[in-house]
Amino acid sequence: MSRIAHPGLAAKVTTAEHAASFIADGMTVGMSGFTGSGYPKAVPIALAAQIEAEHAAGKPMRLKVWTGASTGPELDGALARVDGISARLPYNSDPIAREKINAGEMDYVDLHLSQVAPLAWEGFLGPLDVAVIEVAGIREDGSLIPSSSVGNNKTWLDVAKRVILEVNSWQNPALEGMHDIYYGTALPPNRVPIPLTAPDQRIGQPTLRCDPHKVIAVVETNAPDRNLPFAAPDASALAIAQHLIEFFRHEVGKGRLPPSLLPLQSGVGNIANAVLAGLLTAPFENLTAYTEVLQDGMLDLLAAGKLRMASCTAFSLSPNAAERLNKDLDTFRDRILLRSQEISNHPEVVRRLGCLAMNGMIEADLYGNVNSTHIMGSRIQNGIGGSGDFARNAYISIFMSPSTAKGGAISAIVPHVSHVDHIAQDVQIVVTEQGLADLRGLAPRKRAEQVIERCAHPSYRPMLRDYYERALAGSYGKQTPMLPGEALAWHQRFVDTGSMRS
Numbered sequence: 001m002s003r004i005a006h007p008g009l010a011a012k013v014t015t016a017e018h019a020a021s022f023i024a025d026g027m028t029v030g031m032s033g034f035t036g037s038g039y040p041k042a043v044p045i046a047l048a049a050q051i052e053a054e055h056a057a058g059k060p061m062r063l064k065v066w067t068g069a070s071t072g073p074e075l076d077g078a079l080a081r082v083d084g085i086s087a088r089l090p091y092n093s094d095p096i097a098r099e100k101i102n103a104g105e106m107d108y109v110d111l112h113l114s115q116v117a118p119l120a121w122e123g124f125l126g127p128l129d130v131a132v133i134e135v136a137g138i139r140e141d142g143s144l145i146p147s148s149s150v151g152n153n154k155t156w157l158d159v160a161k162r163v164i165l166e167v168n169s170w171q172n173p174a175l176e177g178m179h180d181i182y183y184g185t186a187l188p189p190n191r192v193p194i195p196l197t198a199p200d201q202r203i204g205q206p207t208l209r210c211d212p213h214k215v216i217a218v219v220e221t222n223a224p225d226r227n228l229p230f231a232a233p234d235a236s237a238l239a240i241a242q243h244l245i246e247f248f249r250h251e252v253g254k255g256r257l258p259p260s261l262l263p264l265q266s267g268v269g270n271i272a273n274a275v276l277a278g279l280l281t282a283p284f285e286n287l288t289a290y291t292e293v294l295q296d297g298m299l300d301l302l303a304a305g306k307l308r309m310a311s312c313t314a315f316s317l318s319p320n321a322a323e324r325l326n327k328d329l330d331t332f333r334d335r336i337l338l339r340s341q342e343i344s345n346h347p348e349v350v351r352r353l354g355c356l357a358m359n360g361m362i363e364a365d366l367y368g369n370v371n372s373t374h375i376m377g378s379r380i381q382n383g384i385g386g387s388g389d390f391a392r393n394a395y396i397s398i399f400m401s402p403s404t405a406k407g408g409a410i411s412a413i414v415p416h417v418s419h420v421d422h423i424a425q426d427v428q429i430v431v432t433e434q435g436l437a438d439l440r441g442l443a444p445r446k447r448a449e450q451v452i453e454r455c456a457h458p459s460y461r462p463m464l465r466d467y468y469e470r471a472l473a474g475s476y477g478k479q480t481p482m483l484p485g486e487a488l489a490w491h492q493r494f495v496d497t498g499s500m501r502s
Helices: 016-020 042-056 073-081 095-102 113-122 153-159 235-253 270-278 296-304 319-327 329-335 347-353 387-391 444-455 461-474 489-497
Strands: 028-031 063-066 085-089 130-138 144-146 162-168 215-221 264-266 287-290 307-312 336-339 356-360 363-365 396-400 429-432 435-438
Touching (some): 016 042, 016 215, 028 153, 042 073, 042 162, 042 215, 063 073, 073 085, 073 095, 085 095, 113 153, 130 153, 130 215, 235 396, 235 429, 235 435, 264 270, 264 296, 270 396, 287 347, 296 307, 296 319, 296 329, 307 329, 319 329, 329 336, 347 387, 356 387, 363 444, 387 396, 429 444
Parallel strands (some): 028 063, 028 130, 063 085, 162 215, 264 287, 264 356, 287 307, 307 336, 356 396
């Protein structure tokens, strides 16, 4: 049975190749997708073949690509492989695209995810020529049933000159009704408060709007989302999880957190998933989540009844968890809401709800500045994503990482971060497998003592103490002791020798 109930849009069904032919060199294309969910699968592959043919004929063809966040290999990977992307925003995790970005062959604009939609509406990003959006179905009135992610789809559909729809019948029809699409945002001076005061509150409608006259092609697909498996938590991840759970117990005991905690936000990754898994046996009940993505750990918490509900903008599940969700979606559907990322990541809402933000980092320095995006200061890994949206506005802002990487050749605790994504004022808790440093209310020198003694790996602690003591003795200023000539010496040593060790 067709999932396209609107007669006018049903008449526009065509092949992916024909749909891709509407996209030309130099265009800006807004794609759906957030993590490995809800991105178009057929049109980008056809578009990559078209670009490859154009290049073989000696004709230039490169595009600016906007999305919600990362996507899958059929989109970023396929287009990057044929050198079809000139500029990319706001987040990337594709390894081929990453190499091109770090080689200077692709412009990359790394943005806070909450800022993308406003920037598009304000016109600072330029015009959007075409939107390519995956949906789960089209209703008779032309409204669109969103797919397994929402991301920036609402904005792309609104601002794009033309629209191509992929209707993916692989997506579970039970997704219908799980979305909350809010159309009340506006630009200054017409902004009004977002009327969201609880994670499970609905403030919008279950479908996306789109002017049928803007739709130039509809492509029918049956293709799965591409989600990657999570590795089993290692000893470091389990230790970090235990430190955090003990911290939450302490905060509840002090009366600074309620027994049900506050809405959880969790970045994607094995460590974050280990923390969520640890909550299964922790003494907290009736939990809620207000986050970007729903990953395996949250699905387990929902299934166990520990998590009452989860609000997010996308699923980011392992293949096994995705299969489980699809199989049992009817049992989960009343406890999951999918929103646009301008709402899921909105600073106003994050601050109002008092989220507990738990995000990964590459490195932290003695004073609590955090680098979450760049290796050795220059090579982008993925992007800042939504961590900044939550870190600055959370009730408690937490960053976590193993204390070392590359078999101990790299310390995650350094004299000075090689790239700053989160300034010290936005970082309250730093956690490694070694311990947890609570930096709230501490002046810089007190912060340094906590970070060195609680978070650094024992093999790097003497080096950090030596640096700090010399900086304190010879510093031009005592507020934030620093040796400018040595602040990044550890990173340079790794570049030169393959190890930060002296």
